[in-house]
Amino acid sequence: xxxxxxxxxxxxxxxxxxxxxEVSFDIAPGRFAALLGPNGAGKSTLFGLLTRLFTTAEGRIxxxxxxxARAPRAALARMGVVFQSPTLDQDLxxxxxxxxxxxxxxxxxxxxxGRIDAALDRLAIAERAxxxxxxxxxxxxxxxxxxxxxxxxxxxxxxxxxxVGLDAASRQAITDxxxxxxxxxxxxxxxxxxxxxxxxxxxxxxxxxxxxVLADGECGALRGDAPLKDYFLTATGAPA
Ligand SMILES: Nc1ncnc2c1ncn2[C@@H]1O[C@H](COP(=O)(O)OP(=O)(O)OP(=O)(O)O)[C@@H](O)[C@H]1O
Numbered sequence: 001x002x003x004x005x006x007x008x009x010x011x012x013x014x015x016x017x018x019x020x021x022e023v024s025f026d027i028a029p030g031r032f033a034a035l036l037g038p039n040g041a042g043k044s045t046l047f048g049l050l051t052r053l054f055t056t057a058e059g060r061i062x063x064x065x066x067x068x069a070r071a072p073r074a075a076l077a078r079m080g081v082v083f084q085s086p087t088l089d090q091d092l093x094x095x096x097x098x099x100x101x102x103x104x105x106x107x108x109x110x111x112x113x114g115r116i117d118a119a120l121d122r123l124a125i126a127e128r129a130x131x132x133x134x135x136x137x138x139x140x141x142x143x144x145x146x147x148x149x150x151x152x153x154x155x156x157x158x159x160x161x162x163x164v165g166l167d168a169a170s171r172q173a174i175t176d177x178x179x180x181x182x183x184x185x186x187x188x189x190x191x192x193x194x195x196x197x198x199x200x201x202x203x204x205x206x207x208x209x210x211x212x213v214l215a216d217g218e219c220g221a222l223r224g225d226a227p228l229k230d231y232f233l234t235a236t237g238a239p240a
Contacts, residue, residue, distance in 0.1 A: 003029040003064045003078075003155040004188045005050075010059030012045055019045040020211045023059070027204060029155070030186040032179055034199040034219070037208035038236055043192045044084075046208070047160045050190075051081055064155045064188075080149030082159040086141060090134040094125060094144050097133060098151060105152040112151075119147035122185075123177055139170030143177065150181075156188045157181065163198065171198065196228040209236045 005027040012020040020042045027033045037043050048054045050061060052072055061068040066075035088097050095116060102112040120126040123143040133141060142162055149157060159178065163171040175198050181187040191198070199205055201220030206213060214235055215222055223231040 003186070004031070005033075005064075005156050005190060006060070006062040007046075007050075008060045008062075010046070010049060010056060010061065012042075012049060012054070012056045012058070014045075018211055020049075020056075023208070023211070023213055025206045025213060025216050027156075027188050027190060029188050030182055031204050032182045032189045032191065032200075033204035033206060035190055035192040035206050035208060036194065036196065036199060036232060037192075038194055040210075041208040041236075042211040043194075043208060044160065045211075047081075047083075047158060047192065050158055051079070052076065077152065078155050080152070080154035080157040082142075082145050082149050082157070082162050084160045084162075084164060086145060088133045088141060088144060088148075091132060093130050093132055094120070094136075094147075095129040097144060098148050101148045102151050107151070115151050115153070116147075119150045122150065122181065123147045137170070138166050139173060142166065142170070142174055146174070146178065154187075156190070158190045158192075160192045161194070162191070163193070163195070171195075196232050199228055207232065207235060 008024050010020055010023045023046065035043055049056055052068060055069065063075040064078035066078060068075040098116045098119065099112060102115060107115060120129055123146055125140060125143050125147065128140060133144065163174055178189055178191065182189050199219050203219045205217065205219040205222055207215040219228065
């Protein structure tokens, strides 16, 4: 059973408006895949389907080998999600936020503490665990959300515009951390963004445009000699 993510022939409509049309891609276990698309491309709609906020009868989604329509609980249990809008409790500390999430997943005691400590280490925020979220900068808040998404040991991690609103240094630190999760822990990552500078040549790149997959391959091979920004602009006609 693959620990990766598979999207096959997925179509979704809002009434008469087709937001996704026969979208297919397959992310191998341990790969970092960037889902790049201009505003309105369909990224949020795809995230909604991957996380089962909505469903579609057209197409198939598999998370770590589990069909999300037939076995939603098994599929969602293998998935970690960082949504675009922050969802941490500002008045709790980092550790309390993670502890609450662990409890929601039925984890407690030494097991919960072990998972929390490992996630805090992974995101290099262990020394801040006792600080209230309200007092953290934007980068550390995002890292806390990523740490929280790892507590239940998912094999697939979805991040929807995870660096929105952050400065360049924080964006770099977060993309580095998430790449390490792939390389060192074998996590499969789908990283939705509209920022070309977050994508590396060795990353898998899926370009979504007007609800369709416009390009899919290794970023370096797709862009060739052109900067990714120019390739993306030419391919989509949209500014990156
Ligand atoms: N509730 C809705 N009803 C009708 N059309 C919608 C609805 N939500 C989104 N759409 C349309 O579906 C298409 C895809 O939207 P979606 O929000 O998934 O794109 P996106 O790539 O996430 O863009 P953004 O980065 O701006 O959120 C767009 O054309 C959008 O206008």
